[in-house]
Amino acid sequence: GDSVTQMEGPVTLSEEAFLTINCTYTATGYPSLFWYVQYPGEGLQLLLKATKADDKGSNKGFEATYRKETTSFHLEKGSVQVSDSAVYFCALSSGGSQGNLIFGKGTKLSVKP
Amino acid sequence: DAGITQSPRHKVTETGTPVTLRCHQTENHRYMYWYRQDPGHGLRLIHYSYGVKDTDKGEVSDGYSVSRSKTEDFLLTLESATSSQTSVYFCATKTGGQTNTGELFFGEGSRLTVL
Numbered sequence A: 001g002d003s004v005t006q007m008e009g010p011v012t013l014s015e016e017a018f019l020t021i022n023c024t025y026t027a028t029g030y031p032s033l034f035w036y037v038q039y040p041g042e043g044l045q046l047l048l049k050a051t052k053a054d055d056k057g058s059n060k061g062f063e064a065t066y067r068k069e070t071t072s073f074h075l076e077k078g079s080v081q082v083s084d085s086a087v088y089f090c091a092l093s094s095g096g097s098q099g100n101l102i103f104g105k106g107t108k109l110s111v112k113p
Numbered sequence B: 001d002a003g004i005t006q007s008p009r010h011k012v013t014e015t016g017t018p019v020t021l022r023c024h025q026t027e028n029h030r031y032m033y034w035y036r037q038d039p040g041h042g043l044r045l046i047h048y049s050y051g052v053k054d055t056d057k058g059e060v061s062d063g064y065s066v067s068r069s070k071t072e073d074f075l076l077t078l079e080s081a082t083s084s085q086t087s088v089y090f091c092a093t094k095t096g097g098q099t100n101t102g103e104l105f106f107g108e109g110s111r112l113t114v115l
Helices: none
Strands: A003-006 A011-014 A019-021 A023-026 A033-038 A044-050 A056-059 A062-065 A075-077 A086-093 A101-103 A107-112 B004-007 B010-013 B019-025 B031-038 B042-051 B054-057 B064-070 B073-078 B087-094 B110-114
Touching: A003 A086, A003 A101, A011 A019, A019 A107, A023 A033, A023 A086, A033 A062, A044 A062, A101 B042, B004 B087, B010 B019, B019 B031, B019 B087, B019 B110, B031 B064, B031 B073, B042 B064, B042 B073, B054 B064, B073 B087
Parallel strands: A011 A107, B010 B110
Antiparallel strands: A003 A023, A019 A075, A033 A044, A033 A086, A044 A056, A056 A062, A062 A075, A086 A101, A086 A107, B004 B019, B019 B073, B031 B042, B031 B087, B042 B054, B064 B073, B087 B110
16 A cells, blocks of 8 residues: 655754755555644644645745655755754655545654754 | 644543544535554554545544534544553544645644553
8 A cells, every 4th residue: 555654763953954854655646745744742734745746845945856756755954943843744645535644654853053 | 724623632531431532623624534643653544534424444443433423523432442542643634626735734633641
């Protein structure tokens, strides 16, 4: 079945460092891909998404490109801030009658001043 | 903000007792989902609903039941709670039809501890 694999954390960076969180997927068909962010004590919020191959999603300085050839959707940010500390989830849409999202296990990011 | 509220937000109960978690949405979204979040597992789908009285099982449905008698409410019931059901539970919703972008909107979660 469909699945998402993302790099294990935790990831600890200094402020203004470059961030990459790897995400690869296995899916039949052509799913939409998402990155969600969860701040401490809160629910998940959509960070960005891409609906077809070569699409680039971007928001708040974060970017991810839908790479069909490598089945990847890596999250990047050029300069992280302390406020970016959170758990990041990669997800794909399962399609079909469920229409739910299948999530990776999450990567916890801590940014130190 | 899809206006999703979960109740209770925190609950401690004992093994063998019944527990009901409520999800209420104000956006008239067609689809509603219950996930559980556990360390090392990410989010896993328990049950989902694709309309009033229309529900189906997800990946980890054993020990859980759901009901949806109104568009705005989706209830998750643990008939006899076990310690393995200690978790954080998230409700999510999604629009249907042509406005559907695939995005899920999440509530703030309900932390359940079963002693």
